[in-house]
Amino acid sequence: MWRLVLSWTVAVSCVGFSSAGCGLSSGPTWRSDGRCGASFPLATGEASTCDKRSERPCCSDFGYCGTSESHCLCAECVDYRAVQQPEGCLIRYAGLEGVMESQGYPSSYPPNLDCCYDIQRPDEGYCGVKLYFDVFQLEGSMDPFCQRDWLSPEYCVPEKGARMCGNLTGSIHEYLYQPGASALRFSFRSDSYNLHPGFKIRYELLTKCRAPYADPMPTEIPDAGGAKCYTKVTNRRGSINTPFYPNSYPNNVDCVYEFERVDPRVCGIRMRSLAFELQDPFDSPFGGACTDFFHCPGCGYLCGQVEFSWLARFQPDASSVKFHFHSDEMDAKKGFIASFEQIYDCD
Structure with a gap:
């Protein structure tokens, strides 16, 4: 069956529970070694602080957390018990x-x-x-x-x-x-x-979601012994590809790539195209359209020949995220291969 899907000019991805981007910190701003200040930054490069709820709430002018007068009352000291932290939005x-x-x-x-x-x-x-x-x-x-x-x-x-x-x-x-x-x-x-x-x-x-907002169902791969076109990705890094890549992908397939979250602290998946060649988009009365496409259900579609690099965020507490590849009944192309890595810093 011929299938037309309107194409948004967007390469899409899909996305625990980090509040970064809401005016809130994505995690503790203090270090485990007791050092603090701009000379002892966090992994993000930001100046570290002291935990105001701990027994060492003040940062001295030499960059140590403590509670004495030399930590809390000197001219360059910072007492984090007196610092108002933003509540965010x-x-x-x-x-x-x-x-x-x-x-x-x-x-x-x-x-x-x-x-x-x-x-x-x-x-x-x-x-x-x-x-x-x-x-x-x-x-x-x-x-x-x-x-x-x-x-x-x-x-x-x-x-x-x-x-x-x-x-x-x-x-x-x-x-x-x-x-x-x-x-x-x-x-x-x-x-x-x-x-x-x-x-x-x-x-x-x-409670019921219709296509293209429904989870796709993987189909069988032709000439593959009845194997379903479903890949469960459990590695932190690696690559995914269309069936038979670098040879042409088969017609009339729906493939699902489900990335399991390897750690609750992982915030997203960084993905980059190494090669990408699907059927080109074409004009329709409703705008550009894709017949073969790669996407995250509920977002836009990607087709043609493109290069992309994106960060696919997990939704709050999500256990996995799915991507979907679809081909129609004609004009199969080479397909794609894309690298991925699950990451801990999405800012």
Whole structure:
């Protein structure tokens, strides 16, 4: 059966529970060796602190955590018990349906926001979320990559391709939960200037998800003894490829690549194309379309000849993330091979 799928100009990925990107720290900001300050940075390169709840809450001018006067009261000392840590901006919704609103709605949202909205999942009987954009007016209607203000599902990447801005009032969107995920996260950013009302979005949790928002079912690989085109990836790093690569992939196959999260501290998968050649997209009355494609269900599609490098984030508490390759009944190409690595730092 011939199949047409509208193609978004977005290479996509799918995404425990890190609050980084919500104005919150992604983990402890102090070291295990008791050193502190800019001369003793964290692995991220940021200056380290002292744990204000510990017995050594102060950083001395020589970069040691302690509790004496020489640690807490000197001119260059920092007493972290007196430092106000930002609470960040993480908003959680627990109902089966509800309303997401930008800060201050219906008045203009504030500048310089860095917030996250988590739509929580009661159990795995719920497969996704449907959003109704009753009002959606953000800055950036003439900006194709939404570089000023935007709302974005964090698990669809590259981020610029998944951002939403401008006037999208009246539109409807659906998104999938990843296996084991406890929530589906959206990030909201605003720049230093704003005169826009923001958004009011109704949501409802779904127990039935239709294609292309449903988990794909792997088919048999032709001439492979009945083997299903399903790969469970349990390694931290390696590569994935289409069947028979570097020879042409077969027609009429649906392949699933499921990446198991090797450690709860892993935040995402860094993936890069080493070679990528599928059928080229073509124009249709509805825009560009792909008949053979690679994607993460619920996000955009990738076809043709492209190079990509993306960070595929896990949703909060997700146990795995799935990618999907589909081919139609004609004109098979060489396919793809892509490297991957599960990583601990997604900032």
